[in-house]
Amino acid sequence: MITTRFAPSPTGYLHIGGLRTSLFSWLWARKNEGQFLLRIEDTDLARNSEEAVEAILKAFDWVGMSYDGEAIFQSKRFNLYKKYIEQLLEEGKAYKCYMTKDELTALREEQMAKGERTRYDGRYRDFTGTPPEGVEPVIRIKAPQEGMISFNDGVKGEINIAATEVDDFVIARAGGVPTYNFVVAIDDAQMGLTDVIRGDDHLYNTPKQIVVYEALGFKIPNFYHVAMINNEKGKKLSKRDGATDVMEYKTLGYLPEALLNFLVRLGWSHGDQEIFSVEEMIELFDPKDINKSSSNYNLDKLLWLNAHYIKNKPHDELAELLVDFGVDIRENDKRDLILNATKERGKTLVELASQINLILNAPTEYNAKNFKKAFKEDTPEILNTFMKLLKEADLNEVADYHKVMEAVVEQKEIGFGKIGMPLRVSLLGSMTGSGLDEIMAILGVDETIKRINKAIEFINV
RNA sequence: GGCCCCUUCGUCUAGCGGUUAGGAUCCAUGGUUUUCAUCCAUGUUACAGGAGUUCGAGUCUCCUAGGGGUCACCA
Numbered sequence: 248m249i250t251t252r253f254a255p256s257p258t259g260y261l262h263i264g265g266l267r268t269s270l271f272s273w274l275w276a277r278k279n280e281g282q283f284l285l286r287i288e289d290t291d292l293a294r295n296s297e298e299a300v301e302a303i304l305k306a307f308d309w310v311g312m313s314y315d316g317e318a319i320f321q322s323k324r325f326n327l328y329k330k331y332i333e334q335l336l337e338e339g340k341a342y343k344c345y346m347t348k349d350e351l352t353a354l355r356e357e358q359m360a361k362g363e364r365t366r367y368d369g370r371y372r373d374f375t376g377t378p379p380e381g382v383e384p385v386i387r388i389k390a391p392q393e394g395m396i397s398f399n400d401g402v403k404g405e406i407n408i409a410a411t412e413v414d415d416f417v418i419a420r421a422g423g424v425p426t427y428n429f430v431v432a433i434d435d436a437q438m439g440l441t442d443v444i445r446g447d448d449h450l451y452n453t454p455k456q457i458v459v460y461e462a463l464g465f466k467i468p469n470f471y472h473v474a475m476i477n478n479e480k481g482k483k484l485s486k487r488d489g490a491t492d493v494m495e496y497k498t499l500g501y502l503p504e505a506l507l508n509f510l511v512r513l514g515w516s517h518g519d520q521e522i523f524s525v526e527e528m529i530e531l532f533d534p535k536d537i538n539k540s541s542s543n544y545n546l547d548k549l550l551w552l553n554a555h556y557i558k559n560k561p562h563d564e565l566a567e568l569l570v571d572f573g574v575d576i577r578e579n580d581k582r583d584l585i586l587n588a589t590k591e592r593g594k595t596l597v598e599l600a601s602q603i604n605l606i607l608n609a610p611t612e613y614n615a616k617n618f619k620k621a622f623k624e625d626t627p628e629i630l631n632t633f634m635k636l637l638k639e640a641d642l643n644e645v646a647d648y649h650k651v652m653e654a655v656v657e658q659k660e661i662g663f664g665k666i667g668m669p670l671r672v673s674l675l676g677s678m679t680g681s682g683l684d685e686i687m688a689i690l691g692v693d694e695t696i697k698r699i700n701k702a703i704e705f706i707n708v
Numbered sequence: 709g710g711c712c713c714c715u716u717c718g719u720c721u722a723g724c725g726g727u728u729a730g731g732a733u734c735c736a737u738g739g740u741u742u743u744c745a746u747c748c749a750u751g752u753u754a755c756a757g758g759a760g761u762u763c764g765a766g767u768c769u770c771c772u773a774g775g776g777g778u779c780a781c782c783a
């Protein structure tokens with residue numbers, strides 16, 4: 248049985264990097280028919296908010312990731328942590344430290360000045376005297392003072408860190424509130440985690456947590472530290488690099504399946520495969536295939552994937568999604584015609600919506616340059632002929648509209664461009680866009696003629 | 709600064725001692741298309757540098773450089 252987890256601290260929205268590590272954890276649990284748990288790390292801090300919890304859950308919901316059981320809130324488990332603190336104190340594995348913050352700062356400055364690593368010097372480790380007055384102590388854990396703390400990381404391999412690098416760190420603050428590395432170890436153990444997949448910014452927390460595991464006699468899980476995602480320049484991803492909030496991708500018109508596909512391939516691969524459905528991800532994912540090196544964030548591929556998923560999305564789902572982007576064609580009897588004519592031209596739902604609007608809404612103005620390029624002296628004459636033939640034609644499908652265009656070309660002995668360009672400008676006000684026959688089939692004869700007449704009128708003004 | 713991790717086309721990556729170093733994206737060109745897009749084809753571009761080990765190194769070892777992470781009574 249594999250149990251994984253995602254353990255965000257609710258200080259803001261769900262970050263793209265957080266989504267990737269949770270995706271990995273989720274996939275691994277689902278693949279093994281195990282458990283994927285959610286734990287909210289809200290051990291106080293004025294920074295935590297309920298809105299942030301909501302935001303994270305909302306993002307999970309959007310991408311379709313679900314966790315098992317109830318979400319666990321650390322803030323509700325203080326009694327548990329307290330119990331273990333007392334246990335360690337009793338067993339002599341932890342101790343009270345009466346060093347003040349000022350003293351600690353002074354010690355650090357001294358060490359810094361000497362060019363040493365800043366660390367607690369263990370002065371209260373074996374203290375038995377009378378504690379100084381007026382100082383509320385913190386609790387520190389006794390970390391090993393020599394040897395190595397080693398673990399086998401599922402991504403990075405064997406990691407060895409000298410015990411001297413890990414000092415007797417604080418497990419409970421002066422107010423009694425436990426600290427991060429302490430509660431994480433307890434929760435991961437108590438929740439039965441077998442595999443901890445997280446960002447490699449936690450790599451250095453691992454030896455500390457191992458100290459806790461060992462002090463409490465807990466079984467140490469497998470760790471997988473996934474390298475960070477950097478921006479295109481290889482620097483740390485920040486808000487200035489564009490969207491980092493998962494929900495922003497929804498607003499930008501990305502499909503969740505595209506985003507997941509994009510993220511799963513960032514730092515993980517399965518041979519040459521690029522397109523993965525969620526089912527395939529679950530089937531093929533294995534943390535042993537996670538890359539050691541960090542990867543750079545580049546939207547090109549996401550855009551390509553998004554276009555791919557839009558092209559392959561069922562029309563009823565697409566129509567539903569488009570509502571949020573100001574286009575409601577759910578009840579439109581030309582729905583399929585509209586989507587077929589436009590979906591290959593929109594890399595995002597935003598672009599797709601604007602393509603559709605371009606057809607659905609008659610042009611209110613014509614670009615002068617386009618107009619001049621498309622409309623020549625004989626254009627009105629050609630368009631009039633076209634309209635005449637159009638009215639007479641038997642129009643049942645897209646191809647029939649094309650036949651009318653062909654007829655004009657033949658009759659007038661002109662090139663296709665002679666009719667195509669002015670027609671396009673008349674109908675869309677644009678020089679590019681969907682196929683003319685498709686557009687006309689969507690608009691119908693009346694609207695088509697109306698738009699052409701309007702354009703002809705415009706040339707005479 | 710100490711410690712730890714990382715380094716293959718611009719980007720995402722395959723490779724697990726013997727390959728013309730592969731795929732994808734991007735870009736360019738050509739084809740298809742009335743246009744644009746799609747689609748198809750073709751092309752440019754990479755083993756950070758230096759020593760070793762080996763018959764043979766992108767793959768193993770060491771050094772250098774560069775990048776990242778971390779050093780809290782934050783999480």
